[in-house]
Amino acid sequence: MAILVPFDGPLELSHTLECGQAFRWRPQGPWFLGTVGATAMKVRMAPGGLEVRSNPAVGADFVRSYFRLDDDLDAILKKISVDRHIRRAQEKYRGLRLLRQDPWECLVSYVASSASNIPKISRCIGKVSRMYGARLRLDDFETFGFPGPEALAAGGAAALRACELGFRAGYIAGIAREMTDPESQGLLTPDGLRALRQVPAEQARLKLLEFVGVGEKVADCVLLFSLDKLETFPVDRWVQRVAERLFFRGRKLSPKRVREWGREHYGRYAGYAQQYLFHYMRHLG
DNA sequence: TCCCAGGCGAAAG
DNA sequence: CTTTCGCATGGG
Numbered sequence: 001m002a003i004l005v006p007f008d009g010p011l012e013l014s015h016t017l018e019c020g021q022a023f024r025w026r027p028q029g030p031w032f033l034g035t036v037g038a039t040a041m042k043v044r045m046a047p048g049g050l051e052v053r054s055n056p057a058v059g060a061d062f063v064r065s066y067f068r069l070d071d072d073l074d075a076i077l078k079k080i081s082v083d084r085h086i087r088r089a090q091e092k093y094r095g096l097r098l099l100r101q102d103p104w105e106c107l108v109s110y111v112a113s114s115a116s117n118i119p120k121i122s123r124c125i126g127k128v129s130r131m132y133g134a135r136l137r138l139d140d141f142e143t144f145g146f147p148g149p150e151a152l153a154a155g156g157a158a159a160l161r162a163c164e165l166g167f168r169a170g171y172i173a174g175i176a177r178e179m180t181d182p183e184s185q186g187l188l189t190p191d192g193l194r195a196l197r198q199v200p201a202e203q204a205r206l207k208l209l210e211f212v213g214v215g216e217k218v219a220d221c222v223l224l225f226s227l228d229k230l231e232t233f234p235v236d237r238w239v240q241r242v243a244e245r246l247f248f249r250g251r252k253l254s255p256k257r258v259r260e261w262g263r264e265h266y267g268r269y270a271g272y273a274q275q276y277l278f279h280y281m282r283h284l285g
Numbered sequence: 286t287c288c289c290a291g292g293c294g295a296a297a298g
Numbered sequence: 299c300t301t302t303c304g305c306a307t308g309g310g
Contacts, residue, residue, distance in 0.1 A: 020291070114292035120308065121291080166306030171293080215293045236291040254300070278291075289310085298301075 005060045007049040010073045012095025019279040021225050023109055023122040037102045038145035040136040055138040068100050080266045080273040085246050089280035103193040105146045106226035110218045111171050127163035152176035171213025201229040224271040233262030233270040242281045
């Protein structure tokens, strides 16, 4: 229930958990309280590593995987340190790590993210979990695990609309239905989604784009935040703004061009650069 | 009241 | 290829 995960590399929990890549964490004193799939967790930095309390119990390997502790962050940041803006972002948000999220939860979360904002996305995901997920308790922390596609499919779009999902409710209900329908051919189960970790990025991307409601940006977020495709460079309004303002002197570019530029400019860890720039831009003032 | 938000899909140029 | 629009909803 309580473990110490030894770690002496760079890691800053506040930047990692509050940069907008995951939607189910909040700070409380020295701890961060969060829900990872069907697990309630408390984490904080401790001498020698990361202290983790959880329900149900998880092992150090689970924590290492979720926080991507095997990524050599210093080496990655060195590789993407190719311009003054990214260097500034790195100085400001030292210790920000990408997470390795559950692909199904990540997919639903980012479909829910379209034309929304981080506080609202968090609220929506919290409501969906409260409506369908299993109740979890950890000390005085109560939360709800993220539900599987069966529950969302059973409830349908109407129930999801009650979670402030608006027009996104139909997309999510449709995806949940496809993922639980044995008749559907070529479409994925949650395990099939996870298996895309072993598939080349371009090919995995095409599979994700088959879902109605998943466009290029959402597909790229799922690839980056849950499927280990660290070269992926998702382009949302903020990143679009970064590129046009900081790198192209206010010139207008298509999202496709920005995406190709980012991938080319930052190389195989472009996804790390994207998240640093995203967080940096959102707090520029 | 208007504008915007980690977009997408469809239609049209 | 690109641009434009409607789509729900809450917040500034």
